[in-house]
Amino acid sequence: MSITDWLLSPAGLTPHGFCLSWAPGLVSLHAVSDGIIGLAYFSIPLAIAEFVRRRPDLKYSWVAYLFLAFILACGATHFMSILTLWVPAYGVEGLIKAVTAILSIATAVLLWPLIPKVAALPSAVQLEALNHDLEARVAERVAELEDLNAQLTAALREKTAAQNAQAHSDAHFRASFESAAVGQVHYDPVTGVILRANHAYAHMLGYEPEDLAGRLGSDFTYPEDKDPVSYASMLHGESGAYAREKRYLRKDGSPVWGRVSASLVRAPGTDAPLLAVAVVEDIDEGHKAQIGLRQAKQDLEKVVDERTAALAQRDLLLREVYHRVKNNLQIVDSLLMMQARRLTDPQAKAALENLRARVYALGLVHHQLMGSKDLETFDIAPFLEELSRHLLEGAGEAEVSLSVRAAPLKVGLDFAIPLGLLVTELVTNSMKHAFSGGPGAIEVTLAEPEAGQVELWVVDDGKGYDPAKVRAAGPSLGASIVDGLVQQLKGVMTISTQGGTRSVIRLPAPVQA
Structure with a gap:
Protein backbone atom coordinates (compact mmCIF):
# COMPACT_ATOMS: atom_id res chain seq x y z
CA MET A 1 0.00 0.00 0.00
CA SER A 2 1.44 3.36 -1.04
CA ILE A 3 1.62 6.34 1.28
CA THR A 4 -0.96 8.12 -0.86
CA ASP A 5 -3.43 5.27 -0.50
CA TRP A 6 -2.71 5.14 3.21
CA LEU A 7 -3.42 8.82 3.57
CA LEU A 8 -6.44 9.15 1.26
CA SER A 9 -7.98 5.68 0.86
CA PRO A 10 -6.92 2.98 3.34
CA ALA A 11 -7.81 -0.55 2.20
CA GLY A 12 -11.17 -1.77 3.26
CA LEU A 13 -12.35 1.49 4.75
CA THR A 14 -15.40 3.37 3.60
CA PRO A 15 -16.33 7.04 3.91
CA HIS A 16 -17.95 8.09 7.14
CA GLY A 17 -21.17 8.67 5.25
CA PHE A 18 -21.72 4.90 5.16
CA CYS A 19 -21.84 4.92 8.93
CA LEU A 20 -24.67 7.40 8.67
CA SER A 21 -26.35 5.22 6.03
CA TRP A 22 -26.10 8.25 3.75
CA ALA A 23 -29.13 9.68 5.48
CA PRO A 24 -29.43 13.13 3.94
CA GLY A 25 -30.46 14.81 7.16
CA LEU A 26 -27.60 13.34 9.19
CA VAL A 27 -24.99 13.92 6.50
CA SER A 28 -26.12 17.55 6.05
CA LEU A 29 -26.23 18.10 9.81
CA HIS A 30 -22.64 16.88 10.30
CA ALA A 31 -21.31 18.69 7.22
CA VAL A 32 -22.95 22.06 8.05
CA SER A 33 -22.03 21.93 11.75
CA ASP A 34 -18.39 21.03 11.07
CA GLY A 35 -18.23 23.74 8.40
CA ILE A 36 -19.53 26.45 10.75
CA ILE A 37 -17.19 25.30 13.56
CA GLY A 38 -14.24 25.26 11.14
CA LEU A 39 -15.01 28.76 9.90
CA ALA A 40 -15.29 30.01 13.46
CA TYR A 41 -11.92 28.40 14.32
CA PHE A 42 -10.34 30.03 11.27
CA SER A 43 -11.80 33.50 12.03
CA ILE A 44 -10.55 33.52 15.66
CA PRO A 45 -6.84 33.39 14.64
CA LEU A 46 -7.40 36.36 12.34
CA ALA A 47 -8.73 38.41 15.27
CA ILE A 48 -5.79 37.30 17.48
CA ALA A 49 -3.27 38.17 14.73
CA GLU A 50 -4.85 41.66 14.26
CA PHE A 51 -4.72 42.24 18.04
CA VAL A 52 -1.04 41.26 18.21
CA ARG A 53 -0.27 43.51 15.20
CA ARG A 54 -1.88 46.48 16.91
CA ARG A 55 -0.12 45.79 20.23
CA PRO A 56 3.59 45.32 19.40
CA ASP A 57 4.38 46.15 23.04
CA LEU A 58 3.00 42.80 24.35
CA LYS A 59 5.65 40.94 26.31
CA TYR A 60 4.37 37.35 25.65
CA SER A 61 3.19 37.73 22.06
CA TRP A 62 4.58 34.26 21.18
CA VAL A 63 1.82 32.72 23.34
CA ALA A 64 -0.70 34.39 21.07
CA TYR A 65 0.94 32.88 17.99
CA LEU A 66 0.94 29.42 19.70
CA PHE A 67 -2.78 29.80 20.39
CA LEU A 68 -3.23 30.91 16.79
CA ALA A 69 -1.57 27.66 15.47
CA PHE A 70 -3.54 25.48 17.91
CA ILE A 71 -6.90 27.03 16.90
CA LEU A 72 -6.10 26.73 13.19
CA ALA A 73 -5.31 23.04 13.70
CA CYS A 74 -8.60 22.55 15.52
CA GLY A 75 -10.43 24.18 12.65
CA ALA A 76 -8.66 21.92 10.15
CA THR A 77 -9.87 18.78 11.98
CA HIS A 78 -13.47 19.87 11.48
CA PHE A 79 -12.96 20.51 7.76
CA MET A 80 -11.42 16.99 7.56
CA SER A 81 -14.52 15.60 9.25
CA ILE A 82 -16.54 17.03 6.35
CA LEU A 83 -14.14 15.52 3.81
CA THR A 84 -14.31 12.01 5.39
CA LEU A 85 -18.07 11.96 4.95
CA TRP A 86 -17.42 11.26 1.25
CA VAL A 87 -13.65 10.43 1.07
CA PRO A 88 -12.00 7.93 3.46
CA ALA A 89 -8.95 10.18 3.99
CA TYR A 90 -8.52 8.92 7.50
CA GLY A 91 -4.70 9.02 7.30
CA VAL A 92 -4.67 12.79 6.60
CA GLU A 93 -7.27 13.31 9.26
CA GLY A 94 -5.14 11.37 11.74
CA LEU A 95 -2.05 13.39 10.95
CA ILE A 96 -3.94 16.68 11.39
CA LYS A 97 -5.30 15.47 14.72
CA ALA A 98 -1.75 14.46 15.74
CA VAL A 99 -0.49 17.97 14.93
CA THR A 100 -3.42 19.38 16.84
CA ALA A 101 -2.56 17.16 19.82
CA ILE A 102 1.08 18.27 19.77
CA LEU A 103 0.09 21.93 19.60
CA SER A 104 -2.43 21.50 22.41
CA ILE A 105 0.11 19.78 24.66
CA ALA A 106 2.73 22.41 23.89
CA THR A 107 0.26 25.20 24.57
CA ALA A 108 -0.79 23.63 27.88
CA VAL A 109 2.81 22.96 28.94
CA LEU A 110 4.01 26.47 28.11
CA LEU A 111 0.91 28.24 29.42
CA TRP A 112 1.06 27.07 33.02
CA PRO A 113 4.47 28.62 33.80
CA LEU A 114 3.24 31.90 32.35
CA ILE A 115 0.24 32.14 34.63
CA PRO A 116 2.21 33.46 37.69
CA LYS A 117 4.05 35.96 35.48
CA VAL A 118 0.87 37.22 33.86
CA ALA A 119 -0.90 37.32 37.21
CA ALA A 120 1.95 39.47 38.55
CA LEU A 121 1.33 42.10 35.85
CA PRO A 122 -0.48 45.24 37.17
CA SER A 123 -4.21 45.24 36.67
CA ALA A 124 -6.06 47.99 34.77
CA VAL A 125 -7.10 49.58 38.07
CA GLN A 126 -3.52 49.53 39.31
CA LEU A 127 -2.26 50.97 36.05
CA GLU A 128 -4.87 53.73 36.21
CA ALA A 129 -3.86 54.57 39.79
CA LEU A 130 -0.19 54.64 38.81
CA ASN A 131 -1.08 56.83 35.84
CA HIS A 132 -3.01 59.29 38.06
CA ASP A 133 -0.08 59.40 40.49
CA LEU A 134 2.32 60.06 37.64
CA GLU A 135 0.08 62.81 36.24
CA ALA A 136 -0.13 64.43 39.67
CA ARG A 137 3.66 64.43 40.00
CA VAL A 138 4.05 65.82 36.48
CA ALA A 139 1.47 68.54 37.21
CA GLU A 140 3.27 69.40 40.43
CA ARG A 141 6.55 69.72 38.60
CA VAL A 142 4.92 71.79 35.86
CA ALA A 143 3.40 74.08 38.49
CA GLU A 144 6.77 74.50 40.13
CA LEU A 145 8.34 75.30 36.77
CA GLU A 146 5.55 77.74 35.91
CA ASP A 147 5.89 79.46 39.29
CA LEU A 148 9.63 79.76 38.76
CA ASN A 149 9.06 81.07 35.25
CA ALA A 150 6.51 83.59 36.55
CA GLN A 151 8.99 84.81 39.15
CA LEU A 152 11.67 85.20 36.51
CA THR A 153 9.23 86.99 34.15
CA ALA A 154 8.08 89.32 36.92
CA ALA A 155 11.68 90.13 37.75
CA LEU A 156 12.39 90.91 34.09
CA ARG A 157 9.23 93.05 33.83
CA GLU A 158 10.14 95.01 36.93
CA LYS A 159 13.60 95.55 35.52
CA THR A 160 12.41 96.90 32.15
CA ALA A 161 9.00 98.39 33.10
CA ALA A 162 10.18 101.97 33.43
CA GLN A 163 12.15 101.85 30.17
CA ASN A 164 9.31 100.27 28.21
CA ALA A 165 6.73 102.68 29.66
CA GLN A 166 8.88 105.65 28.82
CA ALA A 167 9.57 104.37 25.31
CA HIS A 168 5.89 103.63 24.75
CA SER A 169 4.89 107.02 26.05
CA ASP A 170 7.40 108.76 23.82
CA ALA A 171 6.35 106.74 20.78
CA HIS A 172 2.67 107.30 21.45
CA PHE A 173 3.22 111.01 21.89
CA ARG A 174 5.26 111.26 18.70
CA ALA A 175 2.71 109.26 16.72
CA SER A 176 -0.28 111.23 17.98
CA PHE A 177 1.56 114.54 17.62
CA GLU A 178 2.78 113.92 14.09
CA SER A 179 -0.40 112.26 12.75
CA ALA A 180 -2.88 114.71 14.28
CA ALA A 181 -5.37 116.07 11.72
CA VAL A 182 -5.12 119.58 13.21
CA GLY A 183 -2.02 121.65 13.73
CA GLN A 184 -0.12 121.28 16.99
CA VAL A 185 2.78 123.50 18.11
CA HIS A 186 4.95 123.55 21.24
CA TYR A 187 6.57 126.87 22.18
CA ASP A 188 8.98 128.10 24.78
CA PRO A 189 6.47 130.01 26.93
CA VAL A 190 8.86 132.88 27.70
CA THR A 191 10.68 133.46 24.40
CA GLY A 192 7.91 132.28 22.07
CA VAL A 193 10.36 130.13 20.10
CA ILE A 194 8.83 127.08 18.37
CA LEU A 195 10.20 123.87 19.90
CA ARG A 196 8.34 121.44 17.63
CA ALA A 197 5.49 121.56 15.12
CA ASN A 198 3.56 118.74 13.49
CA HIS A 199 2.93 118.17 9.78
CA ALA A 200 -0.61 119.60 9.79
CA TYR A 201 0.54 122.97 11.12
CA ALA A 202 3.65 123.10 8.92
CA HIS A 203 1.74 122.18 5.75
CA MET A 204 -0.94 124.73 6.59
CA LEU A 205 1.80 127.39 6.32
CA GLY A 206 3.58 125.77 3.37
CA TYR A 207 6.64 124.53 5.34
CA GLU A 208 8.09 121.27 6.56
CA PRO A 209 8.07 120.73 10.38
CA GLU A 210 11.87 121.01 10.66
CA ASP A 211 11.73 124.44 8.96
CA LEU A 212 9.71 125.89 11.85
CA ALA A 213 11.72 124.67 14.84
CA GLY A 214 13.78 127.46 16.39
CA ARG A 215 11.76 130.30 14.85
CA LEU A 216 9.46 132.73 16.65
CA GLY A 217 5.81 131.79 16.52
CA SER A 218 4.86 135.44 16.08
CA ASP A 219 6.71 135.45 12.73
CA PHE A 220 3.87 133.39 11.26
CA THR A 221 1.01 135.58 12.53
CA TYR A 222 -0.41 138.07 10.05
CA PRO A 223 0.86 141.50 11.17
CA GLU A 224 -2.61 143.01 11.57
CA ASP A 225 -3.81 140.09 13.72
CA LYS A 226 -1.03 140.00 16.33
CA ASP A 227 -2.36 140.18 19.90
CA PRO A 228 0.47 140.05 22.46
CA VAL A 229 -1.79 141.37 25.24
CA SER A 230 -4.03 138.28 25.30
CA TYR A 231 -1.03 135.91 25.29
CA ALA A 232 0.62 137.88 28.13
CA SER A 233 -2.60 137.62 30.11
CA MET A 234 -2.47 133.83 29.84
CA LEU A 235 1.25 133.73 30.58
CA HIS A 236 0.76 135.67 33.84
CA GLY A 237 -2.16 133.51 34.94
CA GLU A 238 -4.81 136.17 34.39
CA SER A 239 -6.67 133.92 31.93
CA GLY A 240 -6.71 130.17 31.67
CA ALA A 241 -6.30 129.87 27.89
CA TYR A 242 -5.72 131.83 24.73
CA ALA A 243 -8.29 131.24 21.97
CA ARG A 244 -9.19 133.22 18.89
CA GLU A 245 -9.55 133.18 15.12
CA LYS A 246 -6.80 134.97 13.22
CA ARG A 247 -4.83 135.01 10.01
CA TYR A 248 -1.51 133.25 9.67
CA LEU A 249 1.20 134.06 7.16
CA ARG A 250 2.04 131.41 4.58
CA LYS A 251 5.49 130.89 3.13
CA ASP A 252 4.38 132.62 -0.09
CA GLY A 253 3.14 135.65 1.89
CA SER A 254 -0.59 134.91 1.50
CA PRO A 255 -2.88 134.85 4.56
CA VAL A 256 -4.65 131.74 5.83
CA TRP A 257 -7.33 131.73 8.50
CA GLY A 258 -6.86 129.54 11.55
CA ARG A 259 -8.56 128.94 14.90
CA VAL A 260 -5.96 128.72 17.70
CA SER A 261 -6.43 127.42 21.23
CA ALA A 262 -3.34 127.65 23.47
CA SER A 263 -2.63 126.72 27.08
CA LEU A 264 0.39 126.45 29.41
CA VAL A 265 1.96 123.45 31.10
CA ARG A 266 3.16 124.66 34.51
CA ALA A 267 5.63 123.15 37.00
CA PRO A 268 3.94 121.46 39.97
CA GLY A 269 4.05 123.61 43.11
CA THR A 270 5.66 126.70 41.57
CA ASP A 271 3.23 127.25 38.65
CA ALA A 272 6.20 128.34 36.57
CA PRO A 273 5.39 127.97 32.85
CA LEU A 274 7.28 125.05 31.31
CA LEU A 275 5.65 124.69 27.90
CA ALA A 276 3.12 126.48 25.73
CA VAL A 277 0.89 124.09 23.76
CA ALA A 278 -1.22 125.39 20.86
CA VAL A 279 -3.78 123.61 18.70
CA VAL A 280 -4.40 125.34 15.36
CA GLU A 281 -7.32 124.38 13.11
CA ASP A 282 -7.25 125.38 9.44
CA ILE A 283 -10.55 127.22 8.87
CA ASP A 284 -9.50 129.07 5.73
CA GLU A 285 -11.98 127.34 3.43
CA GLY A 286 -14.78 127.62 5.96
CA HIS A 287 -14.00 131.27 6.61
CA LYS A 288 -13.93 132.03 2.91
CA ALA A 289 -17.15 130.07 2.51
CA GLN A 290 -18.76 132.19 5.23
CA ILE A 291 -17.56 135.34 3.48
CA GLY A 292 -18.94 134.00 0.21
CA LEU A 293 -22.15 133.01 1.96
CA ARG A 294 -22.53 136.48 3.43
CA GLN A 295 -21.86 138.01 0.02
CA ALA A 296 -24.31 135.60 -1.63
CA LYS A 297 -26.86 136.45 1.06
CA GLN A 298 -26.39 140.15 0.40
CA ASP A 299 -26.70 139.54 -3.34
CA LEU A 300 -29.78 137.41 -2.78
CA GLU A 301 -31.33 140.04 -0.54
CA LYS A 302 -30.63 142.60 -3.22
CA VAL A 303 -32.26 140.38 -5.86
CA VAL A 304 -35.22 139.75 -3.56
CA ASP A 305 -35.59 143.46 -2.94
CA GLU A 306 -35.44 144.13 -6.66
CA ARG A 307 -37.95 141.35 -7.38
CA THR A 308 -40.19 142.56 -4.56
CA ALA A 309 -40.07 146.08 -5.96
CA ALA A 310 -40.77 144.72 -9.45
CA LEU A 311 -43.69 142.66 -8.15
CA ALA A 312 -45.01 145.66 -6.27
CA GLN A 313 -44.73 147.73 -9.46
CA ARG A 314 -46.40 144.93 -11.41
CA ASP A 315 -49.23 144.72 -8.85
CA LEU A 316 -49.62 148.47 -9.01
CA LEU A 317 -49.79 148.39 -12.81
CA LEU A 318 -52.26 145.48 -12.80
CA ARG A 319 -54.50 147.21 -10.28
CA GLU A 320 -54.31 150.34 -12.41
CA VAL A 321 -55.19 148.32 -15.52
CA TYR A 322 -58.14 146.63 -13.77
CA HIS A 323 -59.25 150.00 -12.42
CA ARG A 324 -59.10 151.66 -15.82
CA VAL A 325 -60.88 148.74 -17.51
CA LYS A 326 -63.59 148.95 -14.87
CA ASN A 327 -63.90 152.74 -15.34
CA ASN A 328 -64.02 152.38 -19.11
CA LEU A 329 -66.73 149.74 -18.79
CA GLN A 330 -68.65 152.10 -16.49
CA ILE A 331 -68.35 154.81 -19.16
CA VAL A 332 -69.67 152.33 -21.73
CA ASP A 333 -72.52 151.50 -19.33
CA SER A 334 -73.33 155.18 -18.93
CA LEU A 335 -73.35 155.68 -22.70
CA LEU A 336 -75.63 152.69 -23.14
CA MET A 337 -77.96 153.99 -20.42
CA MET A 338 -78.12 157.43 -22.14
CA GLN A 339 -78.81 155.79 -25.47
CA ALA A 340 -81.51 153.60 -23.99
CA ARG A 341 -83.35 156.65 -22.59
CA ARG A 342 -83.48 158.19 -26.06
CA LEU A 343 -84.96 155.09 -27.68
CA THR A 344 -88.68 154.57 -28.04
CA ASP A 345 -88.56 151.06 -29.47
CA PRO A 346 -89.11 148.59 -26.57
CA GLN A 347 -87.08 145.85 -28.25
CA ALA A 348 -84.15 148.16 -28.84
CA LYS A 349 -84.29 149.36 -25.24
CA ALA A 350 -84.41 145.75 -24.00
CA ALA A 351 -81.42 144.86 -26.14
CA LEU A 352 -79.42 147.76 -24.70
CA GLU A 353 -80.45 146.75 -21.16
CA ASN A 354 -79.18 143.23 -21.83
CA LEU A 355 -75.95 144.66 -23.15
CA ARG A 356 -75.61 146.81 -20.03
CA ALA A 357 -75.96 143.69 -17.86
CA ARG A 358 -73.19 141.97 -19.81
CA VAL A 359 -70.94 145.00 -19.53
CA TYR A 360 -71.60 145.12 -15.76
CA ALA A 361 -70.58 141.47 -15.46
CA LEU A 362 -67.29 142.24 -17.20
CA GLY A 363 -66.65 145.24 -15.00
CA LEU A 364 -67.47 143.27 -11.86
CA VAL A 365 -64.84 140.64 -12.80
CA HIS A 366 -62.15 143.33 -13.04
CA HIS A 367 -63.37 144.84 -9.78
CA GLN A 368 -62.97 141.48 -8.02
CA LEU A 369 -59.47 140.97 -9.49
CA MET A 370 -58.46 144.48 -8.44
CA GLY A 371 -59.29 143.63 -4.83
CA SER A 372 -57.63 140.18 -4.73
CA LYS A 373 -54.25 139.54 -3.13
CA ASP A 374 -52.50 137.88 -6.07
CA LEU A 375 -54.35 139.90 -8.80
CA GLU A 376 -54.91 136.61 -10.63
CA THR A 377 -57.71 134.74 -8.84
CA PHE A 378 -60.67 135.51 -6.60
CA ASP A 379 -63.51 133.66 -4.87
CA ILE A 380 -66.44 133.19 -7.26
CA ALA A 381 -69.11 133.03 -4.50
CA PRO A 382 -69.18 136.78 -3.54
CA PHE A 383 -68.95 137.66 -7.23
CA LEU A 384 -72.09 135.64 -8.09
CA GLU A 385 -74.00 137.13 -5.15
CA GLU A 386 -73.17 140.73 -6.16
CA LEU A 387 -73.86 140.02 -9.86
CA SER A 388 -77.24 138.43 -9.12
CA ARG A 389 -78.23 141.26 -6.76
CA HIS A 390 -77.41 143.82 -9.47
CA LEU A 391 -79.44 141.90 -12.06
CA LEU A 392 -82.44 141.80 -9.74
CA GLU A 393 -82.19 145.51 -8.92
CA GLY A 394 -81.80 146.43 -12.61
Missing part, protein backbone atom coordinates in the same frame (compact mmCIF):
# COMPACT_ATOMS: atom_id res chain seq x y z
CA ALA A 395 -84.90 144.45 -13.58
CA GLY A 396 -87.07 146.28 -11.04
CA GLU A 397 -89.03 143.12 -10.24
CA ALA A 398 -90.10 143.66 -6.65
CA GLU A 399 -92.11 140.42 -6.45
CA VAL A 400 -89.32 138.19 -7.73
CA SER A 401 -86.80 136.87 -5.21
CA LEU A 402 -83.33 135.68 -6.16
CA SER A 403 -81.06 133.53 -3.99
CA VAL A 404 -77.48 132.44 -4.57
CA ARG A 405 -75.76 129.39 -3.09
CA ALA A 406 -72.20 129.13 -4.28
CA ALA A 407 -69.40 126.96 -2.89
CA PRO A 408 -66.04 128.74 -2.36
CA LEU A 409 -64.03 128.38 -5.56
CA LYS A 410 -60.90 130.22 -6.68
CA VAL A 411 -61.20 131.26 -10.34
CA GLY A 412 -59.22 133.33 -12.81
CA LEU A 413 -60.12 135.78 -15.52
CA ASP A 414 -60.60 133.13 -18.24
CA PHE A 415 -63.16 131.24 -16.16
CA ALA A 416 -64.88 134.10 -14.35
CA ILE A 417 -65.87 136.18 -17.42
CA PRO A 418 -67.72 133.42 -19.38
CA LEU A 419 -69.33 132.09 -16.16
CA GLY A 420 -70.48 135.59 -15.16
CA LEU A 421 -71.93 136.24 -18.64
CA LEU A 422 -73.61 132.82 -18.57
CA VAL A 423 -75.30 133.57 -15.21
CA THR A 424 -76.27 137.01 -16.52
CA GLU A 425 -78.00 135.53 -19.60
CA LEU A 426 -79.82 132.77 -17.72
CA VAL A 427 -81.02 134.99 -14.85
CA THR A 428 -82.09 137.74 -17.28
CA ASN A 429 -84.08 135.20 -19.34
CA SER A 430 -85.86 133.95 -16.22
CA MET A 431 -86.82 137.47 -15.06
CA LYS A 432 -88.09 138.43 -18.53
CA HIS A 433 -89.96 135.32 -19.57
CA ALA A 434 -90.77 133.16 -16.51
CA PHE A 435 -93.22 135.21 -14.45
CA SER A 436 -95.17 137.66 -16.69
CA GLY A 437 -95.18 140.35 -14.04
CA GLY A 438 -96.21 138.03 -11.19
CA PRO A 439 -94.32 136.78 -8.15
CA GLY A 440 -91.63 134.13 -8.46
CA ALA A 441 -88.27 132.88 -7.28
CA ILE A 442 -84.97 132.32 -8.99
CA GLU A 443 -82.21 130.23 -7.49
CA VAL A 444 -78.54 130.22 -8.63
CA THR A 445 -76.40 127.35 -7.35
CA LEU A 446 -72.72 126.62 -7.96
CA ALA A 447 -71.40 123.36 -6.50
CA GLU A 448 -68.59 120.81 -6.88
CA PRO A 449 -70.35 117.42 -6.91
CA GLU A 450 -67.04 115.61 -7.43
CA ALA A 451 -63.35 116.40 -7.77
CA GLY A 452 -62.55 118.27 -10.99
CA GLN A 453 -66.20 119.02 -11.85
CA VAL A 454 -68.42 122.08 -11.32
CA GLU A 455 -72.19 122.34 -11.75
CA LEU A 456 -74.09 125.60 -12.30
CA TRP A 457 -77.86 125.53 -11.67
CA VAL A 458 -80.19 128.38 -12.60
CA VAL A 459 -83.73 127.41 -11.59
CA ASP A 460 -86.99 129.39 -11.56
CA ASP A 461 -90.53 128.42 -10.61
CA GLY A 462 -92.15 130.29 -13.49
CA LYS A 463 -94.36 129.09 -16.30
CA GLY A 464 -91.54 127.54 -18.33
CA TYR A 465 -91.75 127.37 -22.11
CA ASP A 466 -92.57 125.06 -24.99
CA PRO A 467 -89.32 123.89 -26.69
CA ALA A 468 -91.18 123.31 -29.97
CA LYS A 469 -92.32 126.92 -30.14
CA VAL A 470 -88.80 128.16 -29.32
CA ARG A 471 -87.31 126.06 -32.15
CA ALA A 472 -90.04 127.28 -34.55
CA ALA A 473 -89.29 130.94 -33.74
CA GLY A 474 -85.63 130.46 -34.80
CA PRO A 475 -82.39 131.00 -32.88
CA SER A 476 -82.22 134.08 -30.64
CA LEU A 477 -79.16 136.14 -29.68
CA GLY A 478 -79.43 135.15 -26.03
CA ALA A 479 -79.56 131.45 -26.85
CA SER A 480 -76.58 131.79 -29.18
CA ILE A 481 -74.61 133.60 -26.47
CA VAL A 482 -75.47 130.89 -23.92
CA ASP A 483 -74.43 128.09 -26.31
CA GLY A 484 -71.18 129.85 -27.11
CA LEU A 485 -70.34 130.43 -23.44
CA VAL A 486 -71.08 126.78 -22.56
CA GLN A 487 -68.77 125.66 -25.36
CA GLN A 488 -66.08 128.12 -24.21
CA LEU A 489 -66.23 126.59 -20.73
CA LYS A 490 -66.15 123.06 -22.25
CA GLY A 491 -69.40 122.25 -20.48
CA VAL A 492 -72.63 120.40 -21.18
CA MET A 493 -76.01 122.03 -20.57
CA THR A 494 -79.36 120.35 -19.99
CA ILE A 495 -82.66 122.24 -19.73
CA SER A 496 -85.88 121.07 -18.08
CA THR A 497 -89.15 123.05 -18.47
CA GLN A 498 -91.46 121.03 -16.25
CA GLY A 499 -92.72 123.15 -13.35
CA GLY A 500 -90.45 126.03 -14.25
CA THR A 501 -87.17 126.24 -16.08
CA ARG A 502 -84.13 124.40 -14.78
CA SER A 503 -80.83 124.98 -16.59
CA VAL A 504 -77.97 122.72 -15.45
CA ILE A 505 -74.47 123.23 -16.84
CA ARG A 506 -71.80 120.66 -15.96
CA LEU A 507 -68.26 121.82 -16.70
CA PRO A 508 -64.69 121.05 -15.65
CA ALA A 509 -63.38 122.94 -12.63
CA PRO A 510 -60.76 125.62 -13.32
CA VAL A 511 -57.18 124.43 -12.97
CA GLN A 512 -55.46 126.01 -9.95
CA ALA A 513 -51.91 127.21 -10.62
